[in-house]
Amino acid sequence: MFDPTENLRVFTVPVGADFAAVLLDGLNMRMAGLDPFARAGVEVRLNTRRAQRVLQDRMARDARFAGMMPRIDGAEALLTQSGLSVAVDPLRRKVHVARLIAGLIAQEPGLAPRAAVFDLADRLLDLLDTLQAEGVAPDRLEGLNLDDVSKHWQISARFMRLLWTLWPDVLEQTEPGRQDPEVVRITQVAALEAEWTRSPPDHPLILAGSTGSRPWMRRLMRLVAGLPQGAVILPGYDPDLPEMLWQKTDKPSLTPDHPQAGLAQVGRAMGLDMADLPSWTSAHGSTARGRLVSLALRPAPVTDSWLAEAPARHVEVGEATEGLTLIEAPAEREEAAAIACAMRDAVEHGKTVALITPDRDLSRRVAAALDRWRLIPDDSAGRPLHLTPPGVLLRMLLNISGTVPAPAALIALLKHPLVGGAKQSRRLHLRRVIGLQTGRDVLATPQTDWDRIAGWAADRQNDDGATAWVAWLADCFAPLSRLTQDVEPALALRVLRGVADRLSRGLDDDDPEIWREETGLAATALLDRLDAAADAMTGLTLTDTMRLVEDELIAAQVRSAAFLPHPGVLILGALEARMTRADITILGGLNEGVWPERPAPDPWLSRKMRDNLGLPMPERDTGLAAHDFQNAINAPQVILSRAARAGGAPTVASRWMIRLTNLIAGLGEEGVAALDAMQARGEVYLDIARAVEAPAAPLPPAPRPMPAPPVAARPRKLPVTGVETLIRDPYATYARYILGLRALDLPGREADDRERGTVLHKVMERFVPALQGAQGAEALDLFAQTATDVLAELVPWPATRALWRARLMRVAPVLVEREIARQVDATPLAREVEGQRTLVAPPFVLTAKADRIDRAHDGTLRIYDYKSGTPPTPDQIRTYALQLPLQAEIARDGGFRDIEPAEVSRLEYIGMGASARIQPVDETDDRTRDAWQRFAELIASYESAARGYPARQQPSHLTYASDYDHLSRMGEWEDGDEAQVQEVGR
Structure with a gap:
């Protein structure tokens, strides 16, 4: 299949090319003339399972490969054949390292909070893998100069030295016969080298699609490329990059964040001249788009080439941008809607479309928007397990482990769709939950009081099973509440699973819904994996165990097969997109910090320490993301998308977007016209999204309400505190005392x-x-x-x-x-005393409850009111805060229980807040002295059927939110709008 050569056999596929199609074209060309058995002996090794599926599917539908087809498998499958070492279970490895970090934090409490042990373990394991992959010996850590670094780095470096030296022994003691994944890979590659040195494969072996981001993979690539019939195919090669930037120097010309930096590293590792590598096929080469993007992404030190190459790009900028569309949405929601409309338009025209983005929030928004047309995308990542119904229920149980659940948490749990059984059991369960939630004072406790709930159940009419239901609930939650911090992790996991299972079965012990379908099976598999690692968790507290479970729930992904996705609508990550090509490619979430992502901070080694050890910088991940971007943007039809604001804050466009648009705009009139055309095409999708989401006919705004019920339906009794409400917001009085509406007390x-x-x-x-x-x-x-x-x-x-x-x-x-x-000069007379006074015409009762009444030595009364906040001002007292003046009128009339009528000599608000301000009421003021007359006139005015209850009658003073603002549809009308009388109840 391949001609003999003394050099390494390495080919390239240019950026933007359909990798699978190019691979098949080259295979067909090279296998021409081979007999069927020889064709079947060809091996193609790919780096992802999705890539394998895509190539197998395309090959099966390609008539050129009818009959015997080459074998397609994963690259790592080459190593598993050696059967030497076995990698330690990642979860058990993480737990072992977390326990060591917990010991470090116990000795150095200022290093990090205990809650961070698993996050620190993940970062430390990444670093450990990198150290092993790069072949850093323990003595290199000993040689680090820590004199000029902070105490934090000194502590972490000492811990790293100790761990790096003792870790092999720790692993051997805790996991006999197991090794770290990187060590296993390195060992397997070495064994494969020895095996193939003795007996190399005599059939063609092609390793394709990998960028060689891991050292062991670069070693495997070199091994395969050196076989008599071996070949390596590199994806996303930039043929327009100047030869000088490919130079094989100790200090690379390409910075780590450049798209081709990863391939350049492969070239240095294999001793290749990257500028002279042959293409897998001659049918694909440089394009106008590829030249423009390559120039835009040149490293910063050589951006002077923009000026040198501008004339050539100036001529072809129109051709290069002909298939580019730029969507710059105002916010995240609009971006998702525009992308969904673009995908819907592609389906309408019979084209395939793929959204490529690392932003899972964006992909979920787009999927939700596509549901408008019942379009289910084929999402390569699936759904995070913690967002599925079983995952949500487990997380809710994790949050109440070791405690009596708070009432709000209890209600949320009981309303979960997987709790309460199935069908009829579930319906009865929900009716009881709603009754429990609306029962006054049943849940008015900081923690759930099962005795109080049992009393509510006993008084519940027409529901004989309520008592048994409450007993069942208390019995369900009891094992979880009894867990203590020193409980064994294995027991805590069993209790967690048992409580979830029992709640899902319901009182009638139905089949549990929680473990069904793909999400339930994934939750079961996760709990099984945690159970298997429980012996390694010894020493973890209950909080640690539950945090570990939650971390694993968040990390797990579930691909649901409940509905068949549309075959032409794809949502892909950058890695999966390398082997998949659609008619229209959408690159979404092109904001800095999203694509590319911000490098994760390393809590263990500073940048200087990493550089001294020869470890790759965090910018390497940015370079890999840039490579995926460059490859994707060179597809024929591409839509670039970003949101100008995210979470209410302005965003910054991706560095690649900024460089590309700046370059295009700088290419003269043609460049400006090309950029305007890109934005105009994007604006079309934004207009479509606005039109789709706009109502068929705009709803007229609600008028400012002023309901006028019949006089007979109006209240005949109010507390003095309700008079202020009647003055300031009569609508609230209408809703509370006429409609009988009260805000539902929140649980707890x-x-x-x-x-x-x-x-x-x-x-x-x-x-x-x-x-x-x-x-x-x-x-x-x-x-x-x-x-x-x-x-x-x-x-x-x-x-x-x-x-x-x-x-x-x-x-x-x-x-x-x-x-x-x-x-x-006074004696306390009464506290929290009730009273009332009757208005004769119209008949009306004013009630009051005075905080305190004193008897002065001269026989007069003094009335005080305590305020936890700021007492009302004199202007407020004269205007609407008539509480104390009206209480004085009740006292003068003898309306307070067991207190004889007497003159009132002092009215005073006593502030108990930060200022402890007191506010006396000036009864010599006409408006204060005439409070009872003003009250009588106010009540009399509501005896007219034409008088309504307007919303927010004194908005300039109304600074609080009313319980009835939503009922009055506040926000659809302004405070200055004229209230319209609405006759009701007639």
């Missing part, structure tokens, strides 16, 4: 402002009568003890308890001093 009890106000009121309620003439330090100590007791009783959150006590004690001296002064 939060440490919010309302809770803090309750605590502060309770402190003063207990402290005031207990003071009894105490002075100075004694009074302050009494206040401190009262605050401590109340907080311990009412605040179950230790951190919040400490914070609130500290804030209260900062203002305690002022509060105590003022309280002592108040009791000099």
